[in-house]
Amino acid sequence: MAVTVETLEKLERKISLSLPVTVIQSEVDARLKKMARTVKMDGFRPGKVPMNVVAQRYGYSVQYEVMNDKVGEAFALAANEAKVRVAGQPRISEKEGAPEGELAFDAIFEVYPEVKLGDLSAATVEKLSAEVTEEAIDKTVDILRKQRRTFSQRPAAEAAIDGDRVTVDFEGKIDGEVFSGGKAADFQFLVGEGQMLKEFEEAVRGMKNGESKTFPLSFPADYQGQDVAGKTADFLVTVKKIEAAHLPEVNEALAKSLGIADASVEGLRADIRKNLEREVKFRLLGRNKQAAMNALVEKAELDLPNSVVQSEIERLKEGARADLKQRGIKDADKAPIPDDIFRPQAESRVRLGLVVAELVKANTLNATEAQIKAHIEELASSYERPDDVVRWYYSDNQRMSEVEAVVIETNVADFIMSKAKVTEKTISFDELMGQQA
Template sequence: MQVQLETLGQLERRLSFAIPREEIAKQVDARLKRVAKTAKIDGFRPGKAPLSIVSQQFGFRVQEEVLGETVERSFGEAVAKDQIQVAGYPRFEPKEGSSEEGDFEFVATFEVYPEVKLGDFAGKEIEKPTLSVSDAEIDKTLDILRKQRTRYERVERAAANEDRVIIDFVGTIDGVAFDGGTAQNYAFLLGKGQMLPEFEAGIVGMKEDEAKDVTVNFPADYQGKDVAGKTAVFAITVKNVAEAKLPEVNEEFAKSLGIADGDIAKMREEVKSNLEREVKFRLKARAKENVMSAIIETTPVDLPKALVQLEIGRLAEQAQADLKQRGIDPKLVPLSPAMFEQQAQRRVHLGLVLAELVKANGLEPKAEQIKAIIDELAQNYEDPTDVVAWYYEKRERLAGPESMALEDNVVDFVLSKAKAVEKAVGFDELMGQQG
């Protein structure tokens, strides 16, 4: 087979090759003979039609199949022979000006993997966040757990921020009711921004069974286009005002958190243990993200467009699956490739560099590392032994822990070479909590 390789750009290549017409003809003839043994053609019993008739009916399709398979196989053999690493999928096209009588001539346009020259991490400052779990963090967590168990009790006083109100309302614009402007027994919390500010401000100070008209100016960029920029009047009737009642931190509360004997000291220890595990996980994730950013900054790489496009496709599929899982029709949410391009580029960049980093420094995870990660993951479940057994039941289930162990090795290696700068991080910031 005649082969010619051209360099079109930094990563783009073009391979021209020819396939003898006689070779294709032999393969087509052999395949048609196999097809003829079972072919069902009108006027003939199955497998009894003459080869000439079989060729008339199936010849074109068989030749297309044989030619496609041979082109792909020939390309694979050519790049393997020259040890060319193809990134993504090649684009095959007939060569311009090729003769219809001579050999079949094709060109394959494709990209190759870039050469990755690992950067030097020496002197590179990488932030390593730190946080120690103290009584203050335990108290904050208990406060959050109390708020999650909030009860609302009816009061006869005027409504105030933080109260839950139940209302009926009818909204009109120029005296005409509009879609979405009417509701009955609608419950929400005052002062939490669940409704427009003027709407909520109008309810503050109202008592149960009180009725009032409240004027509301819809913002020009309001999501409801029919009312955006318009002024509405809401006839509001308060049906119920209730204030929040948080449970006390007592024996009953401890039991609600799974402490059988209601011992408050045990409860705090349990909360501390869970919190330390979660804090450790989040600190580790922050440090890993900082290391990955340092890897990208230290080792620039030309990214194959084909790999980026494949990653964009994967991210879009994941986003669609997430929407479906949340009960949202993906057709209602436009997902353009541009939305995923930056993330896809980062993933491809990291994938290329990490592969070289692991290979060059022997950072493949060891069995005991994977086992330690599985043991730690299992602690989040009621029966850790069953969880550990589940992971080792099937080889593919180890992929997640193996990936985590690999990332740990990379992070530890980079931090050992770079200048790790410890920085205390706030509890609320780390946990992503709102005040």
């Protein structure tokens, strides 16, 4: 088979293929004969259907399958002989003018690009660090206490304050009409915890049981309910019950209720510190890894194969449809999603993947068995039965591949940090965790 490779533009190539008609027909005949031994048709016993009847019924579909298989095989052999790295699926079309007894095809495809890695010594990477403070532990203790709080009804003379649980009826109108979701009865929320819009909380704060109040509420322009976003509504709210919150004391009983082995206040705080330090470590690793990857990509030069980008776009779209379906959106799997929504993200992912793969190959940064084992054991250490978690990872090849990918990313980030100019920056625990100070 003669192989000719033509460069069309950038990464696009074309290979001309030819196949003898006899090869196609021979394979079609062989498959039809095999099919005839088991095919069932009305009026014939199994295995006794005449070949001409089998060919008439199934000949076209078998011919189509054989053509696809044989042309695919021919393309794979030609690409291998030409030593081209094919990116994505080729577009194969039959062409006219082939010599008698042959079929001719054009296969248009893309190749993976040459990746030029930049000089990492000229790159600058900001490396973050953070510590778990006593204040962070205090905040976590408060969160745990709030998760276990109880409520008791306030006396009628007492007004609602922050932390109280209130039960209200409300009705909101825009231009005199009640809007969808603007009316509720026996609705509960906690005052001062951001569960409602600021104007709503401010209106209820200070009200007493049985009181009613009208007030205007302006919905933000980016409010999730598009029908009311950017509009102002008039609300009527009536308080039906006010309950004061009671937080559990920070003592041995609280520690015991949380399953702390050392059921003491000191044991509780030590356990919280351990868990927060683990979370801080992984968050810092993620942030610093991303900074290193950004520096790597910024210094690299390459063209992106459109076919690979398109495959990534389709994968992202399928993920979006699955998410919509999980949220109960009707016909989510049929929802039209424009490619442009995901194109920047897809291009970024493909670019990073190609550059990282080149760096790994050039510097032998593959994950070792010892690294994979250590990473799995670290992940498992936060669970009650770590040995079971370790076995869970090792029992599935997909999970092991995901761990291997994470380890490789860490190797890459460490390598970049060792070559680049690294600037150290300490940030607060709240900033790292995305909390309000």
